Amino acid sequence: MKICKEIEEKLSLYLDNMLSAEDKLAVEEHLKSCSDCPIVLVQLQKTKNLVNNLAEVETPAWFQQRIMAKVRREAGKGSFVRKLFYPLRIKIPVQIFAAIFISVLAVYVYRAGEEEVQKVVPLSTPATVTEVPQGKIPEPRSVPALVTKEKVAVSKGAGEGKIAESEPSASLSLPKPASMKRGVQSENTRERNADMLKDVKESDLSISQVNKRASISMNPVESFNVQSAKKKGTNIIGATAKKSKAPPARSEKQETSILLRVADISAAGSKVEKLLLELEAKNINKRRMPDKTILTAELKNQEVINFTERLSKIGQVETGAVFPDNTETNIFVVINIFSE
C-alpha cells in the first residue's frame, strides 16, 4: 500500500511523460501487479481529458475597444511627463542647464536690486531737525518785566551790600549760565572806580537800545545776549553799590538834573540830603568833588515839585526837563550843588 501511494503520486507525471526512465519503469512494473493503481491512472487520464476539453470562452464584442480606451487614457496621463523628460539623454541635461542659468540670473538680479536699495536709502534718511524750544524764544513784552525784576533785585541787594542776582522771568526760559554770571561779577568788581553817572547813563542807553532790539528779535541767542547785557549792566551797578550806597536802577526811569547854587556847598549838601530823606527818596548817593557836590536819588514824581520848591530855600535852583504827571514812577534826580 505504501508503494501504491508513492506510485499514485507519480502517475500524473507518468501521463505527461515527465518521469525519469527509472521511475517510469518502476511505475509500469507496479501497474502490472496492482489492481487499484491502474484504476487511478484511468481516472487521472479522464480528468485530464475533461479539463483539456473545456470549451474556451469568447471575448465580448466590446472587449478590445474597452481595453484600448483604458490604455489610451493611461497613455494620456503619462505623455506630459514623458514630453518633459524624454529622451533622457537630451532633455535632462538641457533642463539642468536651464535650472542653473535661472538660479544664477536670480542671484544677479537680487544683488543688483540690493545695490540700488543701498543707494536710495541714505538719501531718504531725513535730515536732523534742530528744534528751537519755543520757550526759549524771547517775548519782547516780558523783557521790561525782566529788567524790572532785576532792578528790584539789585535794589534789594544793594541795601544788604550784595550784588543783585536776578533770575530770568518765566517767559524767558533760557538758562542762565552760571559761568557767565560769575564772569560778569568778576568784571564788575574791576570796574568799581568808574564814573558812576556816566556808566549809569551809558548802561541805561544800552539797555534801552537792547530792549528795543529784544522786542524785535526772536533769536534766542540775541535774547540771551540781551539778557546777559542787562545782567552786566545790572551787575556793574550792583558792584558799585557794594562799595558805596546802592546806585539807582537805571532803564526806563525818568531822570532830571537840578542845578543848585549855594554859598556853602558842604552845608547845602547836608540840607539837600536831609530833604531827600524827609521826602522818602531812595538810593540817595552823595559825591563830593572839589568844586561841587553831586547828590543822586530816586524820588517820587509827585514829590519832585515839592522838592524843587524846598531846594529854592537852600539856594538858587535851576531845573532840567519837565516830567509827565505820573505818580507811580520814580524820578531819578541828580542835584549838582555849585558855589555861587
Next chain:
Amino acid sequence: MLWMSNITGGKKAIGGDEDLEYVILCQKGSTEAFEVLVERHQKKMLNIAFRMMGDYDEACDVTQEAFVAAYKSIRKFKAEAKFSTWLYRIVINCAKNRLKQLRDLARHKGVSLNNSEEVKPEDGLIHPFINDTNPGMQLEIRERDVQIQQCIASLDEEYREVLVLRDIQGFSYEEIRGILKMPEGTLKSRLSRARNALKDCLLKVIGDL
C-alpha cells in the same frame, strides 16, 4: 529569427517572438502597436482569467486590468523571455489579487466562496460560449463544464494555476516555469496534487468518470 534588441541592452533577444517588434513600438509610445498585441492575446488572457476566477464578468475585469497593467509597465519588459510569458504572468497575478480581495470580502460577510458541493446547471447560462451545432449536446457539455469549473474553483490557488496553465491552456512545463517563476520540482509536485485533487472532486460531483 534572431535580431538585436535595444530592450536587452545589446543582448540577443529570444528567437521566434513575433510580438517583440510591436513591444518595441509600444515602448516608444505607440498605442496602435499595443492594440495589435491585445488582439493577439486577449482570448487566451480571458480564458486564463476565467478559469482562475470561475466567473465570466470577473474574468473580463481582471483581463482588462491586466492589459492596462501590461501597458503601464511595458518599458520594464526585457526580452529575456517571450512577451506572452510575461503577459500571462500579469493576468495570473491580477487574478490572484482579485481572488484574495473576494476572499477577504466573503470572510467579512461570513460567506464561503467554495461551492463545489452545490453545482447548479443554470450557472452555465452565464457563459457566452454558445455553440450552434448541437443544442442538446451543448447543454450537457455546458453542465459538465460548470461542474468541472466548480471543482477547479475548489482547488487552492497554487494548484489551480498550474492546472489551468498545463491542462487547460496547454503550456509546457518550461513555459509554466517561466510564467510562474517556479522550480521544476515544485511545479511537478503541485501539478500532481492538483490533478489528484480535481479527480477526487469530479468523482464526488460527476460520479463515475
